[in-house]
Amino acid sequence: MNFDTLELSKSMRRLLLLLLILPMALLVMGVYGGLMQALFRAGIVTSDPFVGGEYYRGLTLHGVINALVFTTFFAVAFGHAVITKTLNKALNERWAWTSGILMIVGTVMTALTIFAGRADVLYTFYPPLQADFFFYLGLVLVVVGSWIAFFTWIPPYLEWRRENPGTKTPLAAVGIFVTFIVWFIASIAVAVEIIVLIMPWVLGWVDGINAMLARTLFWMFGHPLVYFWLLPVYVMYYTMLPRLAGGKLYSDTAGRLVFFMFIVFSIPVGTHHQLMDPGISSEWKLIQGFFTFMVALPSLITAFTLAASLEYAGRKRGGKGLFGWMFKLPYFDTSRWLFAYFITGLILFIFGGISGIINASYQMNAVVHNTAWLPGHFHMTVAGPVILGMLGMSLYMVAKLTGKKIRMKKMVLAVPYVYSVGLLMMSWGLMRGGLQGMPRRTNTGLTYSNPDSALYRADWQLFTDVVVVGASIMFLAMVVYFVAFFLTLVYRRAEEPSMSFGWTESVHESPTPVRWLHNFRPWVIVALVLIFVTYAPVMYDVTTSNYGTSPRYGPDSPAPRVSPSPQSEDLPPPSSSDAEAGDERAERLDLLIE
Amino acid sequence: METQTPTDETVEEIDDASFFPKGALAFFILLIVFFAILWFSMYFEILARQ
Numbered sequence: 272m273n274f275d276t277l278e279l280s281k282s283m284r285r286l287l288l289l290l291l292i293l294p295m296a297l298l299v300m301g302v303y304g305g306l307m308q309a310l311f312r313a314g315i316v317t318s319d320p321f322v323g324g325e326y327y328r329g330l331t332l333h334g335v336i337n338a339l340v341f342t343t344f345f346a347v348a349f350g351h352a353v354i355t356k357t358l359n360k361a362l363n364e365r366w367a368w369t370s371g372i373l374m375i376v377g378t379v380m381t382a383l384t385i386f387a388g389r390a391d392v393l394y395t396f397y398p399p400l401q402a403d404f405f406f407y408l409g410l411v412l413v414v415v416g417s418w419i420a421f422f423t424w425i426p427p428y429l430e431w432r433r434e435n436p437g438t439k440t441p442l443a444a445v446g447i448f449v450t451f452i453v454w455f456i457a458s459i460a461v462a463v464e465i466i467v468l469i470m471p472w473v474l475g476w477v478d479g480i481n482a483m484l485a486r487t488l489f490w491m492f493g494h495p496l497v498y499f500w501l502l503p504v505y506v507m508y509y510t511m512l513p514r515l516a517g518g519k520l521y522s523d524t525a526g527r528l529v530f531f532m533f534i535v536f537s538i539p540v541g542t543h544h545q546l547m548d549p550g551i552s553s554e555w556k557l558i559q560g561f562f563t564f565m566v567a568l569p570s571l572i573t574a575f576t577l578a579a580s581l582e583y584a585g586r587k588r589g590g591k592g593l594f595g596w597m598f599k600l601p602y603f604d605t606s607r608w609l610f611a612y613f614i615t616g617l618i619l620f621i622f623g624g625i626s627g628i629i630n631a632s633y634q635m636n637a638v639v640h641n642t643a644w645l646p647g648h649f650h651m652t653v654a655g656p657v658i659l660g661m662l663g664m665s666l667y668m669v670a671k672l673t674g675k676k677i678r679m680k681k682m683v684l685a686v687p688y689v690y691s692v693g694l695l696m697m698s699w700g701l702m703r704g705g706l707q708g709m710p711r712r713t714n715t716g717l718t719y720s721n722p723d724s725a726l727y728r729a730d731w732q733l734f735t736d737v738v739v740v741g742a743s744i745m746f747l748a749m750v751v752y753f754v755a756f757f758l759t760l761v762y763r764r765a766e767e768p769s770m771s772f773g774w775t776e777s778v779h780e781s782p783t784p785v786r787w788l789h790n791f792r793p794w795v796i797v798a799l800v801l802i803f804v805t806y807a808p809v810m811y812d813v814t815t816s817n818y819g820t821s822p823r824y825g826p827d828s829p830a831p832r833v834s835p836s837p838q839s840e841d842l843p844p845p846s847s848s849d850a851e852a853g854d855e856r857a858e859r860l861d862l863l864i865e
Numbered sequence: 866m867e868t869q870t871p872t873d874e875t876v877e878e879i880d881d882a883s884f885f886p887k888g889a890l891a892f893f894i895l896l897i898v899f900f901a902i903l904w905f906s907m908y909f910e911i912l913a914r915q
């Protein structure tokens with residue numbers, strides 16, 4: 272399958288480097304924010320000057336940079352490279368750059384509002400919490416930029432199809448297109464949320480917002496978002512990992528089936544994030560819960576297919592018996608350091624996957640909902656396989672795109688293992704604490720982990736401490752990674768830059784396309800029908816419920832904001848001695864209570 | 866670089882047509898059993914909490 276003969280142009284290489292390096296620099300701050308979160312929660316730090324002393328500002332930064340910005344930039348850069356290489360076609364550079372610039376401008380805009388303290392709304396920005404207008408505008412630009420990137424891949428693909436009738440679309444290209452089809456459909460929901468509901472409300476054109484409708488639109492986007500994170504990494508697992516391991520992909524057809532299943536099942540599941548929300552009838556929550564189990568299927572197929580591919584590699588390397596192959600894989604081979612980033616992600620995903628299935632089980636969700644269990648779970652997905660795959664591939668691509676030699680290779684190889692140990696500790700602490708009721712998104716350092724507080728919970732202390740140790744280990748591993756990444760960049764180039772991926776062959780592969788796995792369209796149609804069937808009643812519920820609309824709130828006060836400006840000036844802090852303002856606040860609170 | 870140059874010493878040639886992933890199958894079954902154990906332990910946890 273060595274079709275990638277076309278080199279990326281110099282301008283495309285530059286664009287890709289920009290898209291990989293800029294978010295990596297931001298990730299340094301994002302990861303620092305993660306460590307701070309753990310230290311805040313344990314009461315070890317009480318103020319982080321870097322984010323104006325604010326716990327929620329740090330948490331917003333952490334979620335937005337790590338989960339929204341870094342992942343989206345990576346997916347676009349990786350997509351550009353995979354599409355160019357698999358189809359052997361150059362992309363429209365002007366549009367590719369337009370997309371990249373929009374994303375960068377949007378990111379800068381959003382980041383500035385967070386740093387300026389005008390957007391302490393967390394990465395889910397649930398109304399009625401209100402951020403600065405430019406926080407939302409920045410996010411819209413990032414999303415629109417990523418759409419444009421996707422659109423630049425469509426004409427060359429259609430051309431490729433015309434030129435290669437009866438040839439299968441390369442699996443990696445299928446994966447990238449599926450990633451962005453899911454992303455495009457899903458982000459329409461969040462675009463509607465932001466442009467139709469939030470922006471007019473933030474600008475003061477309307478006074479109230481239907482918070483439940485906004486949340487529903489957010490999660491219609493928010494769940495597929497997790498597949499947008501995961502699918503590029505699945506592309507690596509299917510098309511690169513088997514060869515790195517020294518073998519072949521067990522089944523190319525299984526890979527195609529898996530990707531197409533994600534088009535269908537990624538989206539009609541969003542209300543599993545709203546199982547405890549009022550205003551949506553339980554039948555529909557249950558049905559979307561059921562589809563969540565369906566969307567676990569492609570991941571189970573993946574678990575088997577990848578295990579079979581690794582078994583093939585392990586046997587070839589002399590592994591005997593039922594499990595001997597597991598011990599023959601190149602875990603510590605520096606010339607295949609990328610393998611370590613993939614295999615650790617896969618192992619973590621075993622735990623991330625089962626905890627996700629528990630979350631989606633309606634009744635069990637009541638036990639874990641909004642507890643620390645949740646960040647415990649999703650760090651083993653998004654901060655596990657997703658980030659490890661993306662870190663590994665970013666370094667690989669940056670080295671290829673610049674023609675530089677990777678520095679500190681042994682350390683680079685050790686990073687994913689050390690990081691994973693830290694992650695398992697942190698997630699264990701968060702999850703066990705969560706089962707005892709320890710809340711997420713809470714600066715527990717002030718209360719539950721503060722021995723001087725009446726709320727102190729001595730029984731949670733162990734969990735909080737383990738979180739601190741785990742988070743510190745993760746942080747150290749990441750620091751080593753960042754040093755290696757930027758050191759690689761500053762050295763002189765060692766060879767001509769040349770982007771290439773080592774594509775895998777397959778054990779089982781039909782030479783001609785399997786008809787029902789050849790076209791995207793039928794799968795997209797089924798997906799749209801399913802989204803309509805599962806979401807129409809939910810939308811009906813949230814738009815007809817009679818809880819009314821909500822005014823604008825800031826994180827600084829329990830009373831609504833008077834002016835649409837998100838600045839805290841319109842309300843003095845509670846400790847203010849200004850009696851008049853205090854009266855005004857009390858009045859407004861009275862109004863609220865009525 | 867890296868992934869471009871497979872430096873495998875093939876210890877055993879594998880016939881693709883007859884390759885059957887029995888280890889992967891066993892692994893998969895164990896995985897499902899493991900998932901079931903965790904899931905049911907959570908389930909009984911809820912029952913215990915009423």
Ligand code: HEM
Binds near residue numbers: 309654745
């Ligand atoms: C050194 C690495 C990391 C550490 C120590 C860390 C630590 C934490 C902690 C302790 C929380 C929970 C805060 C709370 O609920 O009170 C958290 C939340 C979160 N983390 Fe991380 N994290 C790390 C890396 C990542 C990465 C790589 C991602 C994504 C790619 C990520 C995504 C998130 C998200 C989305 C949240 C939830 C934010 C929210 O509730 O609004 N984290 N992190």
Ligand SMILES: [Cu+2]
Binds near residue numbers: 493494497543544
């Ligand atoms: Cu979800």
